[in-house]
Amino acid sequence: MGFSFFLPHFLFRGDKYHCNICGFHAYKFLQRGHDYSIITKLEIIGAGKREVDCPKCGSSDRDRLILEYFKCNFSPEQLIGKKLLHVAPEKSLSKKLASEFQLDIVKIDLRTKGYFFTYDKSVIHGNVMDLPFESNFFDFIICNHVLEHVENVETALKEIHRTLKTGGIAITQVPMSLKIPHTLEGQISWNKHERIEKLGQFDHLRLFGSDFEERLKTAKLLPIYWSMNNLQLKQKLKLGNHEFVIASKKK
Numbered sequence: 679m680g681f682s683f684f685l686p687h688f689l690f691r692g693d694k695y696h697c698n699i700c701g702f703h704a705y706k707f708l709q710r711g712h713d714y715s716i717i718t719k720l721e722i723i724g725a726g727k728r729e730v731d732c733p734k735c736g737s738s739d740r741d742r743l744i745l746e747y748f749k750c751n752f753s754p755e756q757l758i759g760k761k762l763l764h765v766a767p768e769k770s771l772s773k774k775l776a777s778e779f780q781l782d783i784v785k786i787d788l789r790t791k792g793y794f795f796t797y798d799k800s801v802i803h804g805n806v807m808d809l810p811f812e813s814n815f816f817d818f819i820i821c822n823h824v825l826e827h828v829e830n831v832e833t834a835l836k837e838i839h840r841t842l843k844t845g846g847i848a849i850t851q852v853p854m855s856l857k858i859p860h861t862l863e864g865q866i867s868w869n870k871h872e873r874i875e876k877l878g879q880f881d882h883l884r885l886f887g888s889d890f891e892e893r894l895k896t897a898k899l900l901p902i903y904w905s906m907n908n909l910q911l912k913q914k915l916k917l918g919n920h921e922f923v924i925a926s927k928k929k
């Protein structure tokens with residue numbers, strides 16, 4: 679996040695880009711991410727230095743993509759009153775999903791060091807590897823760029839599967855390279871520099887490869903990929919060229 683984050687959002691007013699979450703029209707979005715060489719080399723999806731953050735609500739390209747997924751794949755009747763678990767919730771996305779679709783949203787976060795300040799009391803303290811909810815409870819779960827931080831992916835996926843209703847949908851975006859067939863697990867001994875160099879971020883525990891699909895299937899979550907066909911809108915919302923929604927349905 680650059681210096682421009684501290685400037686008032688109206689200075690960025692314009693007609694080139696649009697935030698579907700807060701409705702702001704901007705000539706420029708704010709910068710996020712890093713240009714580490716591994717990100718370019720492995721074409722890591724959902725990473726990299728880019729100007730994509732809304733100056734008004736702070737939404738990122740991936741938050742706006744998830745909102746479009748809901749808009750394009752469900753009718754209002756399919757969403758009203760449905761239970762959604764938002765893990766490590768992006769504030770503006772959560773608020774918008776609740777107001778636009780009247781989803782019944784439960785928010786949870788582990789409040790990991792460095793991320794704590796963003797959450798208020800409405801966010802339950804909890805771990806995605808041990809969800810404090812009964813089985814078959816949620817219609818939707820959003821777990822957006824979380825699984826690269828958790829100790830055990832299989833345990834987290836099991837919990838997501840357990841707490842979803844049959845036919846429920848999990849959205850599990852992760853930084854991923856389709857150039858590597860197997861997820862690269864970081865070593866405990868790696869320092870921040872080695873994690874940046876090998877995984878693309880200092881606090882990531884792994885870099886997912888194309889085997890992520892198999893891991894979802896093993897957890898009995900059937901992947902359904904979605905990306906935007908409307909290229910004009912995609913550009914207006916400044917969504918990543920290669921990022922697609924990884925939604926999966928509980929069998």
Ligand SMILES: [Zn+2]
Nearest residue numbers: 697700732735
């Ligand atoms: Zn916005």
